[in-house]
Amino acid sequence: MAQAQMTSDYEQARARLLRKRKFRGDVVAYLVINAFLVGLWAVSGAGSFWPGWVLAIWGVLLLLDGWDAYFRHDVTEDDIQREMHRTR
Template identity: 50%
Template sequence: MEDDAREAAIKRLKAKRDFWTHVVTYLIVNAVLVGIWALSGAGYFWPIWAIGGWGVGLAFHAWSTFGEKPITEERIQREMRKQQGAD
């Protein structure tokens, strides 16, 4: 049981690390794209396509990392108590 909890914690920490690596990469690459845009005459703001598209992907990555919570026995019991209290 302890090993399972440890493995789950390691998996969660890796997911968080991977997400923050993704954020830093997103910021650096998009800053470079905006810099190229600015140095090339600053006409049509074409970096918005990369910023927006990649941003959507980043939002999904954030949701999968921080938004989804596994259904645990504790959460099931808490939900059952809420339902019983509402009746």
């Protein structure tokens, strides 16, 4: 059982690290692509700020992804036991 628990812990830690790495890549893509869109808007006459829609919608989705990567934690055995005792 100890080996199975170590494997499970290892897999969970690896999955968390992969989520964080993906999030950092997504932030870089957000910055580069949106900088390009703002530059395109500025060069094309700077009328109505249409890149704001992309910035806002993508930004909200990026925040949700960041929450998932850095603040959401996997359910542990302790969490399950605590919930079971709470409902009795």
